[in-house]
Amino acid sequence: xxxxxxxxxxxxxxxxxxxxxxxxxxxxxxxxxxxxxxxxxxxxxxxxxxxxxxxxxxxxxxxxxxxxxxxxxxxxxxxxxxxxxxxxxxxxxxxxxxxxxxxxxxxxxxxxxxxxxxxxxxxxxxxxxxxxxxxxxxxxxxxxxxxxxxxxxxxxxxxxxxxxxxxxxxxxxxxxxxxxxxxxxxxxxxxxxxxxxxxxxxxxxxxxxxxxxxxxxxxxxxxxxxxxxxxxxxxxxxxxxxxxxxxxxxxxxxxxxxxxxxxxxxxxxxxxxxxxxxxxxxxxxxxxxxxxxxxxxxxxxxxxxxxxxxxxxxxxxxxxxxxxxxxxxxxxxxxxxxxxxxxxxxxxxxxxxxxxxxxx
Numbered sequence: 001x002x003x004x005x006x007x008x009x010x011x012x013x014x015x016x017x018x019x020x021x022x023x024x025x026x027x028x029x030x031x032x033x034x035x036x037x038x039x040x041x042x043x044x045x046x047x048x049x050x051x052x053x054x055x056x057x058x059x060x061x062x063x064x065x066x067x068x069x070x071x072x073x074x075x076x077x078x079x080x081x082x083x084x085x086x087x088x089x090x091x092x093x094x095x096x097x098x099x100x101x102x103x104x105x106x107x108x109x110x111x112x113x114x115x116x117x118x119x120x121x122x123x124x125x126x127x128x129x130x131x132x133x134x135x136x137x138x139x140x141x142x143x144x145x146x147x148x149x150x151x152x153x154x155x156x157x158x159x160x161x162x163x164x165x166x167x168x169x170x171x172x173x174x175x176x177x178x179x180x181x182x183x184x185x186x187x188x189x190x191x192x193x194x195x196x197x198x199x200x201x202x203x204x205x206x207x208x209x210x211x212x213x214x215x216x217x218x219x220x221x222x223x224x225x226x227x228x229x230x231x232x233x234x235x236x237x238x239x240x241x242x243x244x245x246x247x248x249x250x251x252x253x254x255x256x257x258x259x260x261x262x263x264x265x266x267x268x269x270x271x272x273x274x275x276x277x278x279x280x281x282x283x284x285x286x287x288x289x290x291x292x293x294x295x296x297x298x299x300x301x302x303x304x305x306x307x308x309x310x311x312x313x314x315x316x317x318x319x320x321x322x323x324x325x326x327x328x329x330x331x332x333x334x335x336x337x338x339x340x341x342x343x344x345x346x347x348x349x350x351x352x353x354x355x356x357x358x359x360x
Contacts, residue, residue, distance in 0.1 A: 004038040008091035012044040012071035015100020019067045024316040025097045031334050043071035050078045093118040104313035105131040118348035120340045121291040122312040129287045130312030134182040134214050143286040146306050150216035155207045176218040181210035221298035226280035227325040231290045236277035237325035240264035264328050272303050291343045294322045
């Protein structure tokens, strides 16, 4: 009899995407192949406190509405919870589903590296870059990829002379423009700015979430996405398209209403899909990605792809774009989970030194 792999699933966390993470985890825990995996859930509260698997299961059993379930408990910090650390020590691999801060930004990955536990998805550096839209844009440009025009601002500069910054933005980008936190996800804190009158409120919303803000030119484009799967030789999925009735694909359109639809595979001119797939793989390699990621593009009217961002921990519900795209490639949700865990184990084994320790 084959011993099952104990797969830790870590979710919840401190970001504004807490509830999204919980929903993704609930679906993964149900879908993971029971013949191969024994899933071990670890819920993380909004305050960053970790729950034991039994405490987590009790939280998941509450009959809360979708996207309203939170992991909540008044418990000590992780280092004071020997029961959680013991349970974590007993897993064979971890699948992180914590979006945002202390989840997909490289911090959780760094902790798992120190603990010597294999984990799904990108490593420490790639995860950190994947959270920083401004930094990843610089790497994409260096790799020869096309990106949207934008300006990065820190809060100190904005506060020092708001009129001067506004004039620079108008001269360089014009209106409309998008203001977004450099570190963030699910379009939280993103505002479409139509004039200078909108700029102050947009900056406040973005700076409330991050000290660094990216302002980008708003274009009339199609929004398309491509999944990437692999380590040294990444594969790319078919292309999907986001069709939304609103001004842009915001948090509500992504999770709370039916104003957006996911079309996969997208209807694209000859050669455009292949170009998007090549650019997606190059973007993944530019940040030294591993495991999996989703690359989001804008497609201009003349078919020119512009990379919007790379997401190293994309939404992972069965109906989310990343799993949906791979289902179009013949990889069902359950198999996709297994493929990603296999990639994590492969990377972990390749990084082990002859003495048995992991490389930094």
